[in-house]
Amino acid sequence: MNHNVIEFTNVIKVYPLQTERTAKELLLNLFSNLSKSRTLTIFNNLNFSIKNGETVGVIGKNGAGKSTIMKLIAGVTFPTKGKVVVQKKVAPLIELGAGFHHELTGYENIFLNAAILGMHKKEIDLVIEKIIEFSELQEFMDVPVKKYSTGMYMRLAFSIAVHTNADILIIDEVLAVGDDAFQKKCLNKLKEIKKDQQKTIIFVSHDEKAVKSFCDRAILLDKGKLVFDGDPDEAFTRYHKLSEPANPPQ
Amino acid sequence: MVLTFLEPFIHFKYLLTQLTSRELKARYKQSFIGYAWVILNPLAQLAVYSFVFSMVFKSPSADVPYPVFLFVGLLPWTLFYNSIAQATQSLVQNASLLKKVAFPREIIPYSVIISKLVDFFFSFLVFFGFIFVFKIQLESSAWIFFPLLLLQTAFTIGLSLILSAANLFYRDIQYLVNLVLMLWMYLTPVMYPLSMVPKKYWWVYQLNPMVGIIDGYRSALFGYDLRWELIGWSALISLLMFVIGFVLFKKAEKAFSDVV
Numbered sequence: 001m002n003h004n005v006i007e008f009t010n011v012i013k014v015y016p017l018q019t020e021r022t023a024k025e026l027l028l029n030l031f032s033n034l035s036k037s038r039t040l041t042i043f044n045n046l047n048f049s050i051k052n053g054e055t056v057g058v059i060g061k062n063g064a065g066k067s068t069i070m071k072l073i074a075g076v077t078f079p080t081k082g083k084v085v086v087q088k089k090v091a092p093l094i095e096l097g098a099g100f101h102h103e104l105t106g107y108e109n110i111f112l113n114a115a116i117l118g119m120h121k122k123e124i125d126l127v128i129e130k131i132i133e134f135s136e137l138q139e140f141m142d143v144p145v146k147k148y149s150t151g152m153y154m155r156l157a158f159s160i161a162v163h164t165n166a167d168i169l170i171i172d173e174v175l176a177v178g179d180d181a182f183q184k185k186c187l188n189k190l191k192e193i194k195k196d197q198q199k200t201i202i203f204v205s206h207d208e209k210a211v212k213s214f215c216d217r218a219i220l221l222d223k224g225k226l227v228f229d230g231d232p233d234e235a236f237t238r239y240h241k242l243s244e245p246a247n248p249p250q
Numbered sequence: 251m252v253l254t255f256l257e258p259f260i261h262f263k264y265l266l267t268q269l270t271s272r273e274l275k276a277r278y279k280q281s282f283i284g285y286a287w288v289i290l291n292p293l294a295q296l297a298v299y300s301f302v303f304s305m306v307f308k309s310p311s312a313d314v315p316y317p318v319f320l321f322v323g324l325l326p327w328t329l330f331y332n333s334i335a336q337a338t339q340s341l342v343q344n345a346s347l348l349k350k351v352a353f354p355r356e357i358i359p360y361s362v363i364i365s366k367l368v369d370f371f372f373s374f375l376v377f378f379g380f381i382f383v384f385k386i387q388l389e390s391s392a393w394i395f396f397p398l399l400l401l402q403t404a405f406t407i408g409l410s411l412i413l414s415a416a417n418l419f420y421r422d423i424q425y426l427v428n429l430v431l432m433l434w435m436y437l438t439p440v441m442y443p444l445s446m447v448p449k450k451y452w453w454v455y456q457l458n459p460m461v462g463i464i465d466g467y468r469s470a471l472f473g474y475d476l477r478w479e480l481i482g483w484s485a486l487i488s489l490l491m492f493v494i495g496f497v498l499f500k501k502a503e504k505a506f507s508d509v510v
Contacts, residue, residue: 015508075352076507090352098346101272103279115268116351144279 003087005168005200006050006073010082013042013068042068043224045082052088052167053197055190057211057232058204059239060221066204069221070170073202088200091117091166093157100153102146106137109145110160117164127163134189135159136182155182162189168200169193190214208236255496258357265353269361274368288369289376292325299324299441309442314472315384321377322471323440323464326399329370330406330460331431337362337410338417338427345510355503356496359410367403389473398466398481405459405488408495415502418509434458439465444477456480459487 017038042065050056058066071077072084074092099113110131114124132138135155145153161169171190187210193199194214205211211218211232218235220228220242228238258266278284296317303309304316311319337359341348344358381388417423438460439447447455455461462477462484469476 071349071507074350076349078504092350098350101276103276104272108275112268112272115265116347116353118265118353120264 002051002053004049004085005052005087007085008046008048008072008082009085011043011046011072011079011084012081013046013065013072013077014080015040015042041224043079046224046226048219048226048229050200050202052200054217055194055201055203055215057215057218057235058202058221059206059211059218059235061242063223064221065224066221067172070172070202070204073168074170086168088167089118089165090168090170091161091164092170093161093172099157100145103144105142106145106148106156107132107141109156113157113160114164117161117166119164123165131156131159131163134163134185151179151182158186162193167198168202170202170204172204187214212236251497254354254500258354258360262353262357266357266361266364269357270364270368273361273365285372289373292321292328292373293376295324295328296321303441310446312443312445312468312472312474314386318380318384318386319443319468320441321380322468325370325374325377326402326464326467327435327438327440327460328373329366330402331435332369333363333366333406334410334413334431335424335428336366337406338413338424341414341418341506342421342424342510348510349507355506356411356499359414360407363403363406363410386472388471391470391473391476394470394476395467398463398470401481401485401488402460402463404492405463405484408488408491408493411495411499415499415506418506434460443468456483459484459491463488 017040046065058069060066068077070092072079073086074090075086078084099116100109101112104112110128111121111124114131132141135152135158137152137156140148140152145156148156161171190201190203191214194201203211203215215232217230218228218232219226220235220239222242227242228235278287281287283290299320300317303320304311309316340358340362341355347358348355380386413423413427435441437455437458444461444465462480462482466476466481466484468474
């Protein structure tokens with residue numbers, strides 16, 4: 001029950017910055033002293049682990065490395081050095097435009113999106129009713145999703161993600177969209193999932209209230225370093241300290 | 251490697267089906283005649299090319315009427331052209347997916363190629379209309395059409411995998427591909443018979459693996475002598491392209507989400 005489902009061991013992630021992408025730039029660089037291969041180090045030796053059934057908030061300023069952690073967990077990018085072990089199936093909440101096709105109807109898109117999240121036809125058939133009901137989009141199922149509002153779009157995406165059979169959910173800034181009522185509904189649904197202790201939830205958000213009320217634990221990142229790992233209240237206190245500029249801008 | 255190759259067809263079968271049906275369904279949404287474009291498009295091309303090449307240039311077409319002769323070359327070529335052109339762009343078009351969810355990346359170009367094969371079979375139905383109108387007798391060697399189509403598909407897959415991956419790194423590829431494909435058609439016996447190509451150029455002309463395949467379709471359906479040395483060459487290149495394309499693609503795959 002309480003074994004680790006996610007383990008980061010000495011993770012180093014370096015992105016190549018392709019500075020010489022076009023022939024024009026390449027020619028210009030031949031005559032200037034720009035360094036040939038620039039890289040961007042996101043993490044230098046990152047270590048942490050997440051246990052089965054935990055709900056973990058990941059917080060940090062823009063550029064702290066939150067989305068790179070999510071990509072490493074989702075298995076779409078890989079560490080330059082070190083090891084990332086993810087033992088169960090991951091369902092990321094798919095952002096607008098990625099897993100949906102705007103010309104297809106809401107109903108067709110449920111199958112497409114769920115298939116992308118690794119489900120099979122029979123598994124989807126079992127939860128399709130629940131997905132539609134939770135999204136509150138019953139009347140719009142036969143409408144192409146290009147007619148949907150941003151909120152409707154996100155409601156459908158959220159509803160599919162929480163009904164998949166994945167064991168690890170990545171919820172990425174979802175509650176920023178949708179109205180208050182739906183945000184509350186999402187949070188309640190997540191709390192319900194949390195109670196079962198079957199799924200691990202990773203919650204990336206700037207929403208202090210949501211993280212504090214929902215997560216058992218928070219990881220605070222700053223410039224690629226894990227600066228705090230523990231109680232969410234404490235994490236936010238430290239986060240606010242980070243936001244106060246040490247050197248006031250001139 | 252064989253197991254890796256089969257993975258999309260076993261564990262990710264439903265995803266492959268869904269992405270393929272997305273390709274098929276989404277394309278003609280909000281269009282009045284819808285899927286009929288798949289048939290209308292080659293018919294219009296056939297009409298114009300038939301006029302230009304049989305009336306103006308007076309291209310010979312062996313002993314079958316020119317439109318039938320052209321049809322058998324043009325439709326497989328259109329399949330090849332559409333598959334390569336769209337598969338090349340497919341990974342770039344699905345960049346947001348590459349950055350979010352993990353699954354074998356070749357599923358994306360595969361879904362394009364499979365949807366083009368479906369289009370091909372529908373548009374080929376018209377061929378039976380042609381046979382009826384022109385009273386063509388199909389020969390017993392016609393079944394060879396299918397192994398040839400399989401070779402063409404292997405070649406298409408290998409080439410698409412390389413081009414779609416390369417296009418993630420440099421977008422020049424998609425523009426280059428459109429140019430090359432257009433010129434490639436003129437260097438393949440699509441609109442004229444192979445016999446019109448002067449013998450002294452054959453040694454270089456037949457290096458093009460599509461020569462053996464397109465010429466093979468006609469020979470198979472109309473019962474001409476099959477040029478086995480050309481087909482053998484095409485088979486060799488197709489299988490090589492398939493294996494090399496797959497191996498390279500799998501090697502590059504891990505870097506995809508970092509470069510898009």
